[in-house]
Amino acid sequence: MIDVKVDGRLKSQRFRQEREADWKRLERLMEKVEKGSMASLSEEEILAAPVLYRSALSSLSVARATSLDRGMIDYLEMLCARAYFFVYGSRETLRGQLAAFFAGGWPAAVRSLWRETLVSVALLVIGALVGAWLFGQDAEWYYAFMPKEMTGGRDPAATTEMLRSTLDGSKSSSGLSMFATFLFTHNAQVALLAFALGFALCVPTAMLVIYNGVMLGVFFSLFASRGLGVEAGGWLAIHGVTELFAVCLAGAAGLKIGWSVAFPGERSRLDAAAEAGRLAATVMGGVVVMLFFAGLLEGFGRQLITFTPARYGVAAATALVWGLYFYGPRRRAKA
Amino acid sequence: MSDAATLKLTRPFVTPEGVDLRLQLADASQRAGAFLLDAAIMFAVLTVASILIAILGIGALAAAGLKGGEVIAVLWLLGFFLLRNFYFVGFELSAAAATPGKRVMGIRVAARDGGRLRPGAIFARNAMRELEVFIPISMLFAPTMGEGGIEGWMYLLGITWAAVFVLFPLFNKDRLRAGDLIGGTWVVRAPKRKLMRDMADEGAERLQRYAFTLEQIDAYGAKELHVLEDVLRQRDRKTMRAVADRIAGKVGWTRLPEEDDYDFLSAYYAALRRRLEARLLMGVRRRDKHDTAR
Numbered sequence: 001m002i003d004v005k006v007d008g009r010l011k012s013q014r015f016r017q018e019r020e021a022d023w024k025r026l027e028r029l030m031e032k033v034e035k036g037s038m039a040s041l042s043e044e045e046i047l048a049a050p051v052l053y054r055s056a057l058s059s060l061s062v063a064r065a066t067s068l069d070r071g072m073i074d075y076l077e078m079l080c081a082r083a084y085f086f087v088y089g090s091r092e093t094l095r096g097q098l099a100a101f102f103a104g105g106w107p108a109a110v111r112s113l114w115r116e117t118l119v120s121v122a123l124l125v126i127g128a129l130v131g132a133w134l135f136g137q138d139a140e141w142y143y144a145f146m147p148k149e150m151t152g153g154r155d156p157a158a159t160t161e162m163l164r165s166t167l168d169g170s171k172s173s174s175g176l177s178m179f180a181t182f183l184f185t186h187n188a189q190v191a192l193l194a195f196a197l198g199f200a201l202c203v204p205t206a207m208l209v210i211y212n213g214v215m216l217g218v219f220f221s222l223f224a225s226r227g228l229g230v231e232a233g234g235w236l237a238i239h240g241v242t243e244l245f246a247v248c249l250a251g252a253a254g255l256k257i258g259w260s261v262a263f264p265g266e267r268s269r270l271d272a273a274a275e276a277g278r279l280a281a282t283v284m285g286g287v288v289v290m291l292f293f294a295g296l297l298e299g300f301g302r303q304l305i306t307f308t309p310a311r312y313g314v315a316a317a318t319a320l321v322w323g324l325y326f327y328g329p330r331r332r333a334k335a
Numbered sequence: 336m337s338d339a340a341t342l343k344l345t346r347p348f349v350t351p352e353g354v355d356l357r358l359q360l361a362d363a364s365q366r367a368g369a370f371l372l373d374a375a376i377m378f379a380v381l382t383v384a385s386i387l388i389a390i391l392g393i394g395a396l397a398a399a400g401l402k403g404g405e406v407i408a409v410l411w412l413l414g415f416f417l418l419r420n421f422y423f424v425g426f427e428l429s430a431a432a433a434t435p436g437k438r439v440m441g442i443r444v445a446a447r448d449g450g451r452l453r454p455g456a457i458f459a460r461n462a463m464r465e466l467e468v469f470i471p472i473s474m475l476f477a478p479t480m481g482e483g484g485i486e487g488w489m490y491l492l493g494i495t496w497a498a499v500f501v502l503f504p505l506f507n508k509d510r511l512r513a514g515d516l517i518g519g520t521w522v523v524r525a526p527k528r529k530l531m532r533d534m535a536d537e538g539a540e541r542l543q544r545y546a547f548t549l550e551q552i553d554a555y556g557a558k559e560l561h562v563l564e565d566v567l568r569q570r571d572r573k574t575m576r577a578v579a580d581r582i583a584g585k586v587g588w589t590r591l592p593e594e595d596d597y598d599f600l601s602a603y604y605a606a607l608r609r610r611l612e613a614r615l616l617m618g619v620r621r622r623d624k625h626d627t628a629r
Contacts, residue, residue, distance in 0.1 A: 008539050008540070008542060008543065009535075009539050010535050010539060010605065010608060010609050010612065011609075011612060011613075011616075012535070012608070012612050013533055013535045013536065013539060016533055020530065023530065024530070027530075031527070033430045033431075034430055034431040035431075036430075054352065057350065057352050057354050058352075058354075060354060061354055065615070066612060066615055066616055067612060067615075068557055068560055068561075068608050068611055068612055068615070069533055069534075069535065069608075070561050070564060071530070071531035071532070071533070071534075071564075072530065072531075072533065074528065075528050075529070075530045075531065077356060077357060078525065078526065078528045079528070080350075080354070080356055081348075081356045081358060081523070081525055082525055084350055084356060085432065085443070085445065085452075085525070086430065088350075088351070088450075088451065089430070089432075089451060089452065094428070097454055101454070105455075177405055177406070177409050178405045178408045178409050178412070181408075181409045181412045181413055182412055184416075185412050185413070185415070185416040188416065188420075189416070189419075189420075189465075192420065192462050192465050193465050193466070193470070195462055195465075196462055196463050196464075196465040196466035197466060199463065199466060199513055199517065257517060270447075270516065270519075271519075273516050273517055273519075274447065274448075274456075274516070274517065274518065274519025274520075275519070276517075277455075277456070277459040277460075277516075277517030277518050277519060278453060278455040278456050278459060278518070278519060279455070280459065280517075281455045281456070281458040281459035281462060281517075281518070282455045282458075284458065284459075284462060285454075285455075285458055288420075
């Protein structure tokens with residue numbers, strides 16, 4: 001039974017010695033890939049990787065069946081796993097991924113969340129109506145909803161003249177870029193929070209959206225009660241169209257996740273959550289971009305454009321652009 | 336890690352070529368270690384960058400007045416935002432699919448379904464950190480919210496909240512974080528493993544000097560072979576002496592006083608492995624010495 005060969009080596013030993021160089025080569029390739037990027041590989045190396053991977057994989061199968069060299073089997077298992085992730089992993093560059101995201105991935109994800117988006121918009125509107133109604137009952141409600149640091153003196157105690165002056169935009173243009181940046185980062189953080197909170201079965205996300213609506217409602221009613229409704233509308237709309245739309249989308253993304261976790265339907269809960277998560281995250285990536293534009297519009301546009309009709313014009317233009325981009329007809333994507 | 340624990344975290348993972356890679360999930364301590372490392376890196380970067388920016392800011396204020404200071408403030412705000420939200424996403428989008436902390440721990444992110452790891456999945460799994468990490472932290476460091484016991488209750492709430500999410504991976508068998516659940520990902524072990532020396536290389540040479548009989552070789556199975564392999568690798572003199580005496584006693588090998596323990600053990604290792612592998616080729620796998628499989 002014992003196999004007697006001239007050189008006395010074991011079969012598994014010879015098996016390993018004959019293939020070791022290929023494995024080492026694959027290992028070096030993987031190290032290079034994991035350290036840098038696809039770009040660091042030469043054309044020849046990119047072509048060689050899948051071949052080396054398959055031969056390592058077949059070595060692994062053979063080794064498991066015939067060898068008791070545990071070090072080799074463990075090594076091959078790990079090497080094959082690393083190579084698998086490379087061979088079957090994403091080959092796209094960051095630029096390609098970004099291009100695909102803006103060209104189709106993002107709008108498609110937004111469109112597929114249309115139900116949640118409608119719900120989210122409805123929640124915002126209900127919130128705004130409730131806010132306006134409460135303000136009509138008693139102006140004191142204003143203080144309950146608006147945090148002190150956000151009002152900047154814009155509260156029911158202020159005179160009409162003072163309220164009017166806050167709508168003009170600041171006199172000097174200094175500090176605008178910082179203001180815009182602050183608004184962007186703050187809003188994006190809140191939007192990401194609304195998304196993450198969806199995990200808790202929709203409720204906190206819905207509350208956050210409604211709360212935003214209420215703030216909008218009381219704020220607008222304050223100005224409307226002094227006959228400044230049109231001006232305040234322009235002041236809000238120039239960035240609000242983009243910002244509130246983004247907030248609604250973030251809410252929709254959160255709702256989608258919460259809903260899928262709560263009611264997974266025919267799929268398993270885990271699968272439903274993962275699928276919803278990927279879709280919602282694609283929407284969220286875009287929401288951050290939208291909030292960036294909203295921050296620019298709020299920080300610069302609103303302070304520099306003070307003519308109310310012009311503000312409405314910008315608002316209408318942004319609404320048109322986003323509407324067409326997300327929901328407009330487009331050519332069928334190549335299959 | 337014991338074998339039982341390893342087995343518990345091993346998942347079948349069949350490649351399109353039909354080979355099961357038997358992926359091992361990262362255990363809780365590796366996950367925690369990786370996260371703490373990343374948190375430390377983020378904190379260090381934030382501190383150093385803040386100091387640099389503060390120095391620059393003072394310079395800019397002196398040189399260009401308010402305008403200069405503004406640019407610096409914008410830089411800081413944006414930098415903080417990017418670090419907080421895109422540190423994890425950025426690193427996990429790379430080919431290694433791991434943050435520096437994960438790389439050190441030898442683990443990486445993978446799609447649970449075995450497919451490509453999509454950017455959406457990575458974004459989703461890391462956006463949930465907002466809920467898992469940053470909310471509790473900001474709760475704890477929030478300015479006092481009114482007088483009396485409110486603050487204490489906020490602390491308690493924050494800690495409970497954080498505890499639920501931090502301990503989340505311990506309560507499911509796949510060690511999923513809430514973010515993994517949403518992203519459809521899991522974290523697997525992918526350490527850089529070097530190919531260890533083949534212990535048969537030395538044994539095969541020494542085998543000529545030792546003529547074991549078939550009965551002597553047949554005393555052990557694969558499990559004992561692997562223990563012997565470990566003993567040979569460690570090459571600890573005392574252990575080798577004990578093991579050599581034990582084997583010699585069991586198989587009835589008379590040891591000569593001048594015989595080297597290592598020589599004897601590696602020769603026996605090679606003989607045992609040759610015998611077991613030869614039987615393996617015939618489809619008989621002898622697991623250990625109690626296994627009487629024929």
